[in-house]
Amino acid sequence: MAVGAVIEVDGLTKRYGDTTAVDDLTFTVPGGSIVGLLGANGSGKTTTMRMLLGLAAPTTGRATIGGRAYAAIPEPARVVGAVLDAAQFHPGRTGRDHLRAFATAAGVATDRADALLARVGIADAGNRRVRGYSLGMRQRLALATALLGDPRVLVLDEPANGLDPHGIRWLRDFLHAQRDEGRTVLLSSHVLAEVARVVDHVVVLSRGRLVAQGDVASIIALTGAGTLEDAFLKLTGDPS
Ligand SMILES: Nc1ncnc2c1ncn2[C@@H]1O[C@H](COP(=O)(O)OP(=O)(O)OP(=O)(O)O)[C@@H](O)[C@H]1O
Incomplete structure (x- = not known):
């Protein structure tokens, strides 16, 4: 290396x-x-x-x-956390539920969802369904998803x-x-x-x-x- x-x-x-x-x-x-x-x-x-x-x-x-x-x-x-396609969310899930579901799937703590929503500036939208998010909000949610495991690489x-x-x-x-x-x-x-x-x-x-x-x-x-x-x-x- x-x-x-x-x-x-x-x-x-x-x-x-x-x-x-x-x-x-x-x-x-x-x-x-x-x-x-x-x-x-x-x-x-x-x-x-x-x-x-x-x-x-x-x-x-x-x-x-x-x-x-x-x-x-x-x-x-x-x-490593990745954002490859910010459009790929379940439209009926809230932003917070999306983060919790992905945390569970990745085997990392689910209790960081609210902190991560705040970290990417969409804390107020955590209870809203993703279908109502703008493209920019989806990008932010994708970044929050990438950070779920507190990775050293993005x-x-x-x-x-x-x-x-x-x-x-x-x-x-x-x-x-x-x-x-x-x-x-x-x-x-x-x-x-x-x-x-x-x-x-x-x-x-x-x-x-x-x-x-x-x-x-x-x-x-x-x-x-x-x-x-x-x-x-x-x-x-x-x-x-
Ligand atoms: N699954 C695939 N099957 C066949 N060809 C593919 C596949 N994935 C990518 N390609 C082809 O490989 C080349 C590189 O595509 P790639 O998506 O990596 O480019 P890119 O630089 O990311 O482009 P963009 O800026 O448009 O996103 C293109 O010619 C594309 O058509």
Whole structure:
């Protein structure tokens, strides 16, 4: 295991028939950092996260958290929390009942539901059914779900999706607080101006392949661009 690395992706490849979704991808996420996984639609971000979380099997290569493949982690909810699809809630359940049900399923304490609802800023909505939640509230509930086992690692696919400007700022402060508490975060996002304010490092994918990695300033310098967005467009071959 690389020194200080909490997440390690090593030669990771995933093929679906003729499609190579992830192509010989190697990167690490240092402990206590926030790393942004960036790429255009279909570049392999979600597939990479799914392999990291044991939801898809690599064709070749390895993805580990704390040196272990997800399936080999004894109590995974206590090690890693994930948000992959914030739309996946039972619509008839209240937010509080959702958290209790997931805590039971994950084998972790159910008594943190109210504290977690407060932590993500939706304490007042705990008794309301999820069908009445906005997309932004669902994102927050998904983040609370990810925190149920008090994990040291968070894997978040598009956590800013559906958040309004207040929500985006809240998410930035939330993520920095998670890092300050020592957690390690891997997130994907298309909101590049926001990514530049949140992350310590970025990993840029194009058609499943790594095209650049490093801190935001070095990625911008590498491309001679003025912003992370310009650098991203250059690196991923935007035709405009
Ligand atoms: N289960 C699957 N079966 C077949 N092809 C798949 C499957 N999952 C992903 N793919 C393909 O793999 C490629 C990468 O998809 P992936 O969802 O990982 O990209 P992404 O970077 O997360 O995209 P987006 O930003 O749109 O969410 C795409 O071409 C996609 O169509």
